[in-house]
Every structure is written in C-alpha cells, then in structure tokens.
Amino acid sequence: MVQIPRTPDPAPPAPLPVPTSTDVARRAGVSRATVSYVLNGSGTVRISEPTRRRVQQAARELGYVPHAAARALRSGHSRMVLVTAPSYPAGPIYHRFLDELQWALGRLGYTVVQHGTAPRHGARGPYSDDAARTWAELRPVAVLVPGSGLRPDAVDLLRRSGARAVLTLGPETVPGAHALLTDHEAVGHRAGRHLHDRGRRRIGVVVPTEPGHEVFATPRLAGVRRAVAGTTATVTELPLAYAEGDAARLAADWGPLGLDAVFAYNDEYAMLLMRALQDEGLGVPEDVALLGADDLMLGRLLRPRLSTVHLELPSGRDLAALVDRAVRDPAAPPERHTVLGAQVVHRESS
Amino acid sequence: MVQIPRTPDPAPPAPLPVPTSTDVARRAGVSRATVSYVLNGSGTVRISEPTRRRVQQAARELGYVPHAAARALRSGHSRMVLVTAPSYPAGPIYHRFLDELQWALGRLGYTVVQHGTAPRHGARGPYSDDAARTWAELRPVAVLVPGSGLRPDAVDLLRRSGARAVLTLGPETVPGAHALLTDHEAVGHRAGRHLHDRGRRRIGVVVPTEPGHEVFATPRLAGVRRAVAGTTATVTELPLAYAEGDAARLAADWGPLGLDAVFAYNDEYAMLLMRALQDEGLGVPEDVALLGADDLMLGRLLRPRLSTVHLELPSGRDLAALVDRAVRDPAAPPERHTVLGAQVVHRESS
Numbered sequence: 001m002v003q004i005p006r007t008p009d010p011a012p013p014a015p016l017p018v019p020t021s022t023d024v025a026r027r028a029g030v031s032r033a034t035v036s037y038v039l040n041g042s043g044t045v046r047i048s049e050p051t052r053r054r055v056q057q058a059a060r061e062l063g064y065v066p067h068a069a070a071r072a073l074r075s076g077h078s079r080m081v082l083v084t085a086p087s088y089p090a091g092p093i094y095h096r097f098l099d100e101l102q103w104a105l106g107r108l109g110y111t112v113v114q115h116g117t118a119p120r121h122g123a124r125g126p127y128s129d130d131a132a133r134t135w136a137e138l139r140p141v142a143v144l145v146p147g148s149g150l151r152p153d154a155v156d157l158l159r160r161s162g163a164r165a166v167l168t169l170g171p172e173t174v175p176g177a178h179a180l181l182t183d184h185e186a187v188g189h190r191a192g193r194h195l196h197d198r199g200r201r202r203i204g205v206v207v208p209t210e211p212g213h214e215v216f217a218t219p220r221l222a223g224v225r226r227a228v229a230g231t232t233a234t235v236t237e238l239p240l241a242y243a244e245g246d247a248a249r250l251a252a253d254w255g256p257l258g259l260d261a262v263f264a265y266n267d268e269y270a271m272l273l274m275r276a277l278q279d280e281g282l283g284v285p286e287d288v289a290l291l292g293a294d295d296l297m298l299g300r301l302l303r304p305r306l307s308t309v310h311l312e313l314p315s316g317r318d319l320a321a322l323v324d325r326a327v328r329d330p331a332a333p334p335e336r337h338t339v340l341g342a343q344v345v346h347r348e349s350s
Numbered sequence: 351m352v353q354i355p356r357t358p359d360p361a362p363p364a365p366l367p368v369p370t371s372t373d374v375a376r377r378a379g380v381s382r383a384t385v386s387y388v389l390n391g392s393g394t395v396r397i398s399e400p401t402r403r404r405v406q407q408a409a410r411e412l413g414y415v416p417h418a419a420a421r422a423l424r425s426g427h428s429r430m431v432l433v434t435a436p437s438y439p440a441g442p443i444y445h446r447f448l449d450e451l452q453w454a455l456g457r458l459g460y461t462v463v464q465h466g467t468a469p470r471h472g473a474r475g476p477y478s479d480d481a482a483r484t485w486a487e488l489r490p491v492a493v494l495v496p497g498s499g500l501r502p503d504a505v506d507l508l509r510r511s512g513a514r515a516v517l518t519l520g521p522e523t524v525p526g527a528h529a530l531l532t533d534h535e536a537v538g539h540r541a542g543r544h545l546h547d548r549g550r551r552r553i554g555v556v557v558p559t560e561p562g563h564e565v566f567a568t569p570r571l572a573g574v575r576r577a578v579a580g581t582t583a584t585v586t587e588l589p590l591a592y593a594e595g596d597a598a599r600l601a602a603d604w605g606p607l608g609l610d611a612v613f614a615y616n617d618e619y620a621m622l623l624m625r626a627l628q629d630e631g632l633g634v635p636e637d638v639a640l641l642g643a644d645d646l647m648l649g650r651l652l653r654p655r656l657s658t659v660h661l662e663l664p665s666g667r668d669l670a671a672l673v674d675r676a677v678r679d680p681a682a683p684p685e686r687h688t689v690l691g692a693q694v695v696h697r698e699s700s
Contacts, residue, residue: 018510018511018512019510062510063506063507063510063511064510065483065486065487065507065510065511066487067487067489068487068488068489080488090445095440102466111465111484111487111488112465113463113464113465113488114463114464114465115461115462115463115464133415134461136415137415137416137417137418137461138430138461138463139417139418156413157413157415160368160369160412160414160415161368161413161415162368242647244650244651268647268648271648271651272647272651274651275651275653297592297618297622298618298621298648300594301594301621301622301624301625303625303653
C-alpha cells in the first residue's frame, strides 16, 4: 500500500480572493444586472456590443466565472444532468455508452455529472432514501439511473426537488420515470437458441455469485429456459465466482454434471471457465460449447476464439434527444423504450 | 443501432410543485431561519427537540430537500469534490481507486461528482479554458484532475472561483496544485530490469498508437532504457494499435526485429501480442519473453500465464484525508507525493 505522509511543507502563501459579479460590474463600470445579462447569455435584454465586450474583458481579467447553481436558483432550474453510478459492476460497453451520452448532452448545452459509487461489501437492494436525497440536493434538471432498485418515492422526491425528468436504464419500469428497458431475457433467449441450434441439449448457465450481477443474470437464465422450453434440452444453473479456484472446482466436477454447453454470462466468465475446462482436459467446443456475452476484444483472442452475444446500448445521441425532450415537456407521460440490441456472434467455441 | 422512437404517448399529468423551505416553515409553524438551522445542521443555534422534530416531519411530508448549492452560496463554499474524467483511457484499476476514494470522501461528508468525458476523435493536449470554466461553474470545494494537461491558469481560475484545493494525479507537477505523482518511469525501469535479469538483451517496448496512452507509455519506455543503460542490451520502440491486424503484422515481421523480449505496455496489449506471436509459431517465453502491466485477471488465464507489473494507486482513504486537510487549510503550500506502487509479478511468460 502506498502511503501519503502526513507532514506538509512550511511557508503558506495567502489564499486567493474569489471575484464576484459585483467586482466585474465595478471594473466594467456597469450594473450587476448588466453583468448577469451578458455572462448568463439571457436573450431578453439588449446589451450594446461595446458594453458586452467591456463586461467580458473585465470578467476575463478578474478570473470571474458565473456560478452555475446561483444561475439555476435564479432561472428555477439547472442544466445539470445527473447520472448515478450503475447498480451493477460496469464494463467497457457501459463506459463507452456514457462517454457518448455525455458528449451528446454537452452539445445540447447540458452539463453531465456522475454521482455515486459502486456499492461495497455486497450491500444491495433498492437505493436508500439518503441516496435519492443527495441526488436531489444537487438539483439536477434530469436524473438517469442505470440499473435497478429506484423506488417510486425516490422518483417523487426528485420530481418535487425540481428534476424535470427521471429516467431509468434497466430491466424495470418505475412509476413516474421514463423507462429505457434493457431486455436481458432476450439476451438469454438468443444464447439458448444458438446453443440448441448447434445441437446442444444439456445447457449450463453461469450465474455470478458476486453481488450486483443478478439484475442481468436472472433474466438471462430465464431467457435460456424459455428458448428450450418444450424441447428435450435441460438447463442447469451454474453459480460461479470470478476466481480461478472456483472455476477449477466447477470444472473438476464436470463429469456428473454432464453438460455439453455453457452460456457463461459474459466474456470474462467465459474466459475463466474456458481455461478451467481445458485444464481438466475437456475440449472446447468438442466436449463443451462455450458462449460469452459483450463481444470484448479478449474473447476474440482466446483459443478457440470465443462465440459471444454482442450487446448494444442505445446511442448517446438518441438518449440525449430523449432527455432534452423530457426536460422541455416535464408534464409529458413517461416514455417506455426497449433499447438493448443483442446478436450472437458465432466464432470457434460453440 | 437501437433507435428510440420520437412519438411519446398522450395524456400528460400536471407537473409536481417544488416545495420550498418557506412551505416547510409554514407547515411546521416556525420561521424560515429555524427550518434552515434544523435542516442544514448548523450547530451554532440551539433548537428545542420538539421543534426540530416538527420541522423534520414537515419536510418529510412535503418531500422537501435542502438545496446543496443554495446552502453553498450561504456558507461560502460547497462540499462538492469534483473529479474530472481522466485524460487517458481508464481501466479497472482506476475505477476501483475512484470507488474507494468516493466512499472515503463520503464518510468525511463530501459529495463526489465526476465530470467530463474521455476525449473523442483523438483530440488531446492541455485542457481547454472551457473545460476549467465548466468545472469552476459547479463551484466545487476541491478538484481532482487525473492525468495530465492541467494548466497553471486553470488552477488559478479554479482557486479564484472558490476551490480550496486542486490536486493532480499524474506525472506532472502543476504550480498551485497538490501533486500526486504517478511515476511511470519507475514502472518501465522495473520491467526493463526484470527482462534483463531473465537474460534478455533485445527488448521491445510496446507504445500504443491510440491517443491518451502517451502519458504512461513515454515514461515507461524511458524507464526501460534507463534500466539497461550501460549494458549491451538494446531497446526498440514498438508502436502498436489495439487491433488484431496490427498485431499480426508486427508478429509477421518479427524475424528482422530479432527481439527476445517485449514489455507490452499493459496486460491487454500483451494478450493481443501473445496471440499474434504464437500464431506466427513463436514460443512465449522460449523465443520471446512477454511482460504486461496492471495485473488483470485475464493475464493469469493466458497460456502461458502472463508475467506483469502489478500497479497500485494510493488508497482512497489516504487521498480523502489529503483532500480534507487541503480544504481545511487552503493557504497551505501544495504537497507532493509519489503515489504509484509497482512490482513485477513473475509468472510463465517471461
């Protein structure tokens, strides 16, 4: 562990004064209201071009920056879109989606901030009142909650605190919130159908034991079951921790399980299981067909190359447009959209 | 691409009214000042327990939440710590560090928000004035900037806008900011020494061609060079994109390069290169020793298991304590700490 020592250097310089709009007004020789009109870009009052330039120059010279929250207090709402930390361990697909969303919202004049941490120590369940309260205190104009566990009273609290739109990105519909539904049952269904189509009849489905994954794992398992319902194929739940020892134990007990295929939850669990099965002398795909999900680069690099379910979150542009529409019309009824694309990419492991 | 359709449902319900502290005061039968004392937890004024309870109940019933920014305007500073998006593509080690930091700052009463996106379209270089201005508009009490490219005038702007502390987490010291120095030259030095100790004399160093990595790649390359300076060993820079075709081309031209070892920048590039080298019939480590960095799980699962440089960012607790100390004493001179731990984990590939 790297330690940060506790003894600072001596000789403190004086703290800098914080310039206010009054300072800018004084330096520019105009009223505070004029400063506010110029710097907050209000279009309702005409300011002459020389005055505008004088104010901007004074602000620059003083290092004055308008206060977003003060502006929000005056105008009644902010331009801040709050994205809460997802209730599940986020991977590269989510981070790419978030980058694109932030970029697209930025182009529409919103400032996106993320708040919150991945829960620690396995704590799960619905978001606490405290969480929703902290979000509300920031007075965002819109809140996007990825995952699950948002309660209707939290939506209420956010709406009452001035949020014009609350959106969820997950498997549930929460009353009062726009729902971007990610249908992971469909992901499991595609996976189950693919393995069944490849002639497999005893299908295992990995369910991670780490907390937070159940929001995806449970519907994926259900989807595999639906895919083979009415056939002779069986579906076996395989609880698995993301650790080599656990995967080795599972692979060592493979004989009695007698499975000829596994939908391994995602590419990382698939990689873990592939190594363990091969170490036990089992051939992939000869003895066991293996299918991941996410379509990460690492799957393509495995031997055999990993088959996977390619997932696609909504485009940041489309979602930004929905946020903007919802903010402009806060009284509009919540929209519901199914947004997750899922397609099997067949490579060598299945 | 999943499309979000543009036609919302009909029948809009009325928007909810936003309750104010005046509403709470009226309902509880007390003054607005009393509401503020109770809900903002100011300790300087004594409020009787029954009054306190009446205010809290009224706030609960109305769904009133204090406005963090309004409170900040009154008190002169916020409790918001702004963490800007790193200037480099962040991996799991960074995300873990950030989770821990947020948790630790939360325990000290700060609200952490993240702002910004990974730059798109390869745009790099120092942060723009606009970026620093957007951060300043949020009026954070402290700003942590991971990566590089923060300019001294941006630090000035943030300090003048009320930020009591600006901290960088990266390779540079920026005047006016606390510096948490991540010494990637030392990472390269460890890597170079390990490969030299293993008897390798023609060492390649992968330098990703994707933008953003240079902040790590350049000092790591320099560290490898220093490790073998004065010996007969040579160091060859290997530009490489994170794409199979590029890795295959590099491996196909291996003969003329005549390298017997590669420090592959990180575990993911190492995995990419391992597959390409093996596809060309080259043995790892017999013909080419391969060393990654980051100590990701995927490296342990490769065949052969990947040797790597295990990296450790500072503990979130220590860093949170430093932020808190800096906020309490904004006039204290900037601190400098070297915070990156680096240790070679020798497995099978080197």
